[in-house]
Amino acid sequence: MNILLIHQNFPGQFRHLAQHLVRQGGHQILAIGQRDAPPIAGVRYLRYQPKRTPRPGTHPYLIGMEQAVLAGQAVLELMLQLRQQGWRPDVIVSHPAWGETLYAKDAWPDVPLVHFAEFYYHAEGADVGFDPAEPLTMDVRARLRTRNALHLLNLEAADAVVSPTHWQKSVHPLAYQPRIEVIHEGVDTDAARPDPQAVFTLPDGRELRPGDPVITYVSRNLEPYRGFPQFLRALEKIQAVRPDVQALVIGADGVSYGQPPKDAPNWRTQLCGQLRLDPARTHFLGQIPHARYLQALQVSAVHAYLTVPFVLSWSMLEAMACGCLVVASDTAPVREVIAPGRDGLLFDFHDVDAQVALLLDALDRPEHHRPLRAAATEHVRQAYSIAQGNVQWQALLQRLTHDHRYQNRPR
Numbered sequence: 479m480n481i482l483l484i485h486q487n488f489p490g491q492f493r494h495l496a497q498h499l500v501r502q503g504g505h506q507i508l509a510i511g512q513r514d515a516p517p518i519a520g521v522r523y524l525r526y527q528p529k530r531t532p533r534p535g536t537h538p539y540l541i542g543m544e545q546a547v548l549a550g551q552a553v554l555e556l557m558l559q560l561r562q563q564g565w566r567p568d569v570i571v572s573h574p575a576w577g578e579t580l581y582a583k584d585a586w587p588d589v590p591l592v593h594f595a596e597f598y599y600h601a602e603g604a605d606v607g608f609d610p611a612e613p614l615t616m617d618v619r620a621r622l623r624t625r626n627a628l629h630l631l632n633l634e635a636a637d638a639v640v641s642p643t644h645w646q647k648s649v650h651p652l653a654y655q656p657r658i659e660v661i662h663e664g665v666d667t668d669a670a671r672p673d674p675q676a677v678f679t680l681p682d683g684r685e686l687r688p689g690d691p692v693i694t695y696v697s698r699n700l701e702p703y704r705g706f707p708q709f710l711r712a713l714e715k716i717q718a719v720r721p722d723v724q725a726l727v728i729g730a731d732g733v734s735y736g737q738p739p740k741d742a743p744n745w746r747t748q749l750c751g752q753l754r755l756d757p758a759r760t761h762f763l764g765q766i767p768h769a770r771y772l773q774a775l776q777v778s779a780v781h782a783y784l785t786v787p788f789v790l791s792w793s794m795l796e797a798m799a800c801g802c803l804v805v806a807s808d809t810a811p812v813r814e815v816i817a818p819g820r821d822g823l824l825f826d827f828h829d830v831d832a833q834v835a836l837l838l839d840a841l842d843r844p845e846h847h848r849p850l851r852a853a854a855t856e857h858v859r860q861a862y863s864i865a866q867g868n869v870q871w872q873a874l875l876q877r878l879t880h881d882h883r884y885q886n887r888p889r
Contacts, residue, residue, distance in 0.1 A: 480565065486578060491596075571875075643814055661874070691722050694778040709784060729764070772796070772800060
């Protein structure tokens with residue numbers, strides 16, 4: 479097959495699928511993205527660049543849509559060039575949130591189009607309005623409704639739609655949910671696994687090993703969407719009663735979701751100025767190589783994971799795969815994966831004292847919680863492995879490319 483993969487930040491969620499298709503052989507795989515991408519052997523990568531940025535006078539609600547149109551136009555030009563060169567995909571798989579495939583059906587009307595539907599925004603019941611410190615305004619409501627216009631166009635154009643979790647599927651409009659399949663791309667359970675011989679070396683040369691009182695916290699960026707303020711407040715209280723605990727905090731100082739603080743360069747700086755944390759026991763490691771990150775999880779006595787009701791992080795699944803005891807916020811989609819007392823422990827996102835109690839209990843009674851760690855590893859291996867995700871993706875692509883109904887669907 480000729481397969482076209484499109485993602486602004488390729489490979490993104492398509493890394494494992496691309497590698498699987500290359501190993502399978504017999505495919506010509508082409509990828510399109512906007513940013514520099516790590517090379518994947520067997521995948522030809524093309525970059526696009528919008529011709530301009532949104533105009534200064536664009537209505538604030540429509541800036542994202544104008545960016546999407548500009549991205550869509552740039553990718554359409556690449557598609558038309560490929561068409562002139564005689565190349566035609568048998569299927570297109572895209573993360574459409576940035577607009578790249580707005581005009582894919584104009585380039586190739588009869589080519590099946592698969593959209594990765596990661597999220598659909600709501601003014602109630604999801605991430606927005608979850609923090610009581612940020613009251614929901616009518617302006618925010620209007621922005622969200624307008625923002626969803628792109629997602630509706632994407633849902634309407636797609637021949638098939640994929641969401642990574644059942645909860646993320648559930649936030650999409652009811653009319654489209656019957657067409658959405660749940661396929662999680664999976665995590666590498668061969669690399670992310672328990673290792674009783676693991677060693678994590680701190681920047682000062684000290685070594686941490688399994689069995690040491692180590693708390694881990696991971697987020698792409700250290701920010702409120704992933705409960706960073708709540709975690710640090712809990713850590714302050716833990717350090718006051720447990721002088722032996724080491725905290726490994728992994729993540730950058732940027733913002734992936736939400737807004738930066740108004741009175742500090744980043745959330746870490748702001749919170750460290752407010753809290754009394756022991757710098758000798760609080761290790762802000764930034765972004766580190768994946769192998770070193772897995773070593774941190776493998777020596778962890780307890781892993782804290784928090785998120786507002788939003789997309790599920792790979793890091794939570796990797797922590798479970800590594801045999802961590804995960805103490806997590808009782809929020810969707812966490813509840814879809816972790817059942818309290820079966821393979822992890824849950825607490826109210828806003829209840830710092832409840833988080834502290836569970837983290838301390840995990841540190842104080844490691845043997846008691848050992849069955850939860852083993853169950854977490856097995857759960858991820860059975861339900862969220864790369865192999866399982868690839869099997870589901872392969873079945874979907876075969877169905878799309880062999881079913882004439884998709885090629886003849888009215889546009």
